[in-house]
Amino acid sequence: MARAIILMADSLGVGAAPDAEKFGDVGSNTLAHLLEAYKADTGNALPLPNLTKLGLVDACESAGKKACQVAERQPPEAAWGYAKELSSGKDTPSGHWEMAGVPVLFDWGYFPNTTPCFPQAFIDELCKRASIPGILGNCYASGTTILEQLGEEHVKTGMPICYTSVDSVFQIAAHEQSFGLDKLYQVCDIARALLDEMNIGRVIARPFIGTSSADFIRTGNRRDYSVLPPAPTLLDKLAEDGGEVISIGKIADIYAHQGITQKHKAPGLMNLLDKTSEVIDEAPDHSLIFTNLVDFDEKFGHRRKPVGYAEALKQFDDYLPTILNKLGANDLLIITADHGCDPTAPGNDHTREYVPVLAYTPGMKNTPLGERQSFADIGQTLAQWFNLSALEYGEGFITSLNKA
Known part of the structure; x- marks a missing residue:
């Protein structure tokens, strides 16, 4: 029987979508722009030989209509293309759910870009139920900047730092020692219940450590509290069919732990890749190994660090042979993303x-997939790969995975 591995390179967009103007993102191209920034900073084009052989650069140049400044260009040896999003937003759950066959065709609830931005009645009830003296922040903010601004006051007062962004999200930052990790999770549980009626997609626990604004740093104990997908996903179908759905990183949180049979946490890019490699050795037939490589988005995209993003992408590229060499004849590797986060764009x-x-399976032919009309094409292809019933959305490309 078959297995599949998804490596979700979180935020690795390859060119502005047709509706980018609606989102203020005309001209965005995460991959092309980080490559440009790397060459401008170092004087050298970034070598990505393994991702190039899987078709990443060809996909980017086809989607973004922009040359990629990459060294050691290799012809593709896989199926490669690019997909546009049906879902109404550019957030993490929408991208992931759509890829698993369930696009988000409704509008999420959002908070206004004002200060304060959260409804007072909600804050009052949150403080009452959680027994906290109040909150700090109450605004749109960068997660790292707000720690520098309010982290010390949080430690002194015991008031958690609450903030949001253009995504449908309520984020709570708190110090692991002075506030307590369990207490942070409890506050997030309460917030999740209160925010359901506002249709807010995620509540995120953002624990941090350190002694002052000079050294506050987030830890790997982040936890996402997502609403349930609006319909069964590919993950649910595979689990119900007796398969294993193995979450590595924050995948389980994004799917509200639905359709997940095993969970593995691992902090940082290399630990996530190592855990994926380890699980490939152990996973039985009829398994989906699903890894979110969050560092690209969290550490470099949102923080607008294109050179750091490029260096992390090179680490990923260097590691890929370890994954590729473990693939069996009936294994399928898919590399994709959930949205973009152009590190050269304004804002964060x-x-x-x-x-x-x-998409790559050992021995296959180079196959251009062209423009895919939905991320759900990935889920439909995996449904075909696992011999599951068809998903409601998506056009599968299983016939393109022919052996050479």
């Missing part, structure tokens, strides 16, 4: 972009 939010669709 996601960007509405095409995402790469790279």
Whole structure:
């Protein structure tokens, strides 16, 4: 029987989507722009030989109509293309759910870009139920900047730092020692229940450590509290069919732990890749191994660090042979993204972009997939790969995965 591995390169967009103007993202291209920034900073084009052989650069140049400044260009040896998003937003749950066959065709609830931005009645009830003296922040903010601004006051007062962004999200930052990790999770549980009626997509626990604004740093104990997908996803179908759905990183949180049979946490890019490699050795037939490589988005895209993003992408590229060499004849590797986060764009939010669709099984032929009309094409292809019933959305490309 078959297995599949998804490596979700979180935020690795490959060019502005057709509706980018609606989101203020005209001209965005995460991959092309980080490559440009790297060459401008170092004087050298970034070598990505393994991702190039899987078709990443060809997909980007086809989607973004922009040359990618990459060294050691290799012809593709996989199926490669790019997909646009049907979902109404450019947020993490929408991208992931759509890829699993369930696009978000409704509008999320959002908070206004004002200060304060949260309804007072909600804050009053949250403080009452959680027994906290109040909150700090109450605004749109960068997660790292707000720690520098309010982290010390939080430690002194015991008031958690609450903030949001253009995404449908309520984020709570708190110190692991002075506030307590369990207490942070409890406050997030309460917030999740209160925000359901506002249709807010996620509540995110953002724990941090350190002694002052000079050294506050987030930890790997982040936890996402998502609403349930509006319909069964590919993950649910595979689990119900007796398969294993193995979450690595924050995948389980994004799907509200639905359709997940195993969970593995791992902090940082290399630990996530190592855990994926380890699980590939152990996973039985009829398994989906699903990894979110969050560092690209969290550490570099949102923080607008294109050179750091490029260096992390090179680490990923260097590691890929370890994954590729473990693939069996009936294994399928898919590399994609959930949205863009162009590190050269203004602000610090996601960007509405095409995402790469790279698919490889040992011995296959180079196959251009062209423009895919939905991220759900990935889920439909996996449904075909696992011999599951068809999903409601998506056009599968299983016939393109022919052996050479």
